[in-house]
Amino acid sequence: MVKVNLGGCDSFVKDADYKVYVEKALEALDILKSGSGAGNDFLGWKHLPSETPESLIADCEAVRDCWKAKGVDLVVVIGIGGSYLGARCAIEALSHNFAKQLSGKKDAPEVVFAGNNLSEEYLAELMDLVAERNVATVVISKSGTTTEPAVAFRVVKEYIEKNYKDASERIVAITDAKKGALKTLATQEGYKTFVVPDNVGGRYSVLTPVGLLPIVLAGFDVREMLAGAKEMEEACLVKSEGNPAVKYAAMRNLLYSELGKKVEILVAYNPKLQYLGEWWKQLYGESEGKELKGIFPASVNFTTDLHSMGQFIQEGERIMFETVVSVEKSNRSVIIGSDPQNLDQLNYLAGQHVEHCNAMAQLGTKLAHIDGGVPQLEVSIEKLSAFNLGGLFQFFEYACGISAYVLGINPFNQPGVEAYKKNMFALLEKPGYEEQTKAIKERL
Ligand code: PA5
Numbered sequence: 001m002v003k004v005n006l007g008g009c010d011s012f013v014k015d016a017d018y019k020v021y022v023e024k025a026l027e028a029l030d031i032l033k034s035g036s037g038a039g040n041d042f043l044g045w046k047h048l049p050s051e052t053p054e055s056l057i058a059d060c061e062a063v064r065d066c067w068k069a070k071g072v073d074l075v076v077v078i079g080i081g082g083s084y085l086g087a088r089c090a091i092e093a094l095s096h097n098f099a100k101q102l103s104g105k106k107d108a109p110e111v112v113f114a115g116n117n118l119s120e121e122y123l124a125e126l127m128d129l130v131a132e133r134n135v136a137t138v139v140i141s142k143s144g145t146t147t148e149p150a151v152a153f154r155v156v157k158e159y160i161e162k163n164y165k166d167a168s169e170r171i172v173a174i175t176d177a178k179k180g181a182l183k184t185l186a187t188q189e190g191y192k193t194f195v196v197p198d199n200v201g202g203r204y205s206v207l208t209p210v211g212l213l214p215i216v217l218a219g220f221d222v223r224e225m226l227a228g229a230k231e232m233e234e235a236c237l238v239k240s241e242g243n244p245a246v247k248y249a250a251m252r253n254l255l256y257s258e259l260g261k262k263v264e265i266l267v268a269y270n271p272k273l274q275y276l277g278e279w280w281k282q283l284y285g286e287s288e289g290k291e292l293k294g295i296f297p298a299s300v301n302f303t304t305d306l307h308s309m310g311q312f313i314q315e316g317e318r319i320m321f322e323t324v325v326s327v328e329k330s331n332r333s334v335i336i337g338s339d340p341q342n343l344d345q346l347n348y349l350a351g352q353h354v355e356h357c358n359a360m361a362q363l364g365t366k367l368a369h370i371d372g373g374v375p376q377l378e379v380s381i382e383k384l385s386a387f388n389l390g391g392l393f394q395f396f397e398y399a400c401g402i403s404a405y406v407l408g409i410n411p412f413n414q415p416g417v418e419a420y421k422k423n424m425f426a427l428l429e430k431p432g433y434e435e436q437t438k439a440i441k442e443r444l
Helices: 015-034 044-051 054-069 085-094 120-132 147-163 181-189 209-217 222-236 244-259 271-288 310-315 354-371 386-407 415-427 434-443
Strands: 003-008 074-078 110-114 135-141 171-175 192-195 263-268 296-301 320-329 376-383
Touching: 003 244, 015 244, 015 386, 044 222, 044 386, 054 192, 054 209, 054 222, 074 120, 074 147, 074 209, 085 110, 085 209, 085 271, 085 386, 110 120, 110 147, 120 147, 135 147, 135 209, 147 181, 171 181, 171 209, 181 192, 192 209, 209 222, 222 244, 222 386, 244 320, 244 376, 244 386, 263 271, 271 296, 271 320, 271 386, 310 354, 320 354, 354 376, 376 386, 415 434
Parallel strands: 074 110, 074 135, 135 171, 171 192, 263 296, 263 320, 320 376
Antiparallel strands: 003 376
16 A cells, blocks of 8 residues: 655645645546546546456466567567656566576566667667577557667567567567557567557556566566555545545645745655656656646655765755655565674664664655755555555556646646657658758758
């Protein structure tokens, strides 16, 4: 269960003001529930946890088993934005920190990501790895026309076709049911395909095959993840001021609109949650940053970044609030030993769990940042697990929809993303862009 604690905002906001924003958030929840708001043809994510059929998971497991039988030890997941961040977040959160370096037989293939940048060096080095391994690929693009994954896929596909007789069995495409270049290609080549539902946008798609298949391939339990998400689906639909998504949406909008806090920093105290920050930044940045409005989403990992960004957060421009993703219990145990010489002067910690130090760093930072004028929201889970990660995904998605409606924004479109693409296509002289190419060259 995901819980929201707003105690770290008490000294910044008046109770009466918070109540006003709770009312606004409850109205926004009604709009989300009834499907009467802007972008209402993209609400398919709301009930994915309770409506995902067992047959879809079985289908993902069939790909896993087929590739296992072929001895595949490297899966390249190709996609960008919502077509990779959720899977990457889950796999990094649930994997051993040193899975790659540990010796011993691996139960699942290594999953690596491509098509999320246009760096030639990245792709060349990916191919160095591919050449050493038994490889398969999952290419993900809802539109089926995005340049970054299309370029990476062309390179990986060419390699697979040259090196494996069963090439088409080593490629799975996840795309639209009917349209797009990837759909046409997959049909022609006879690839196994999964569908990104029409009514689910990229950044809300982690619990569709977009996230589920890579997570299954990496060896993690998506049934647990969906069960945790289902628990939060139910909790986030309750029309009450205790609804965690309502609480979070109300407070962040109050801090933004009434206190001028224009930056929200998602904070984690476990390096495995770094990509939760990346996934969350896309979800909130792309959903809310429109019409010259929106909270700028940033992320840090503490205590690491307390030694870099900590200075700014403590004493720089007072533009931010923090949302701490707090994990109550560590999955592993390391106790600090006693040293007879105590040269490092750490004996005062002897017998303590390292996580106790982490918890005290978290509490000390909370108090220091509140003293420094940074309100703090806390989103907590009991431990890092597939179940709780599913809960976090569903919670943040509901809270994002509610928040954006409070702000008067359509959370489900991304018109601003097109601007760079038009310029890039003009500069790359893509057929159909002749006029823009001429215009942009004159400008340069
Ligand atoms: O949230 C979104 O819609 C975007 O971030 C997309 O996920 C991203 O642009 C990739 O698009 P596509 O899956 O069509 O390649």
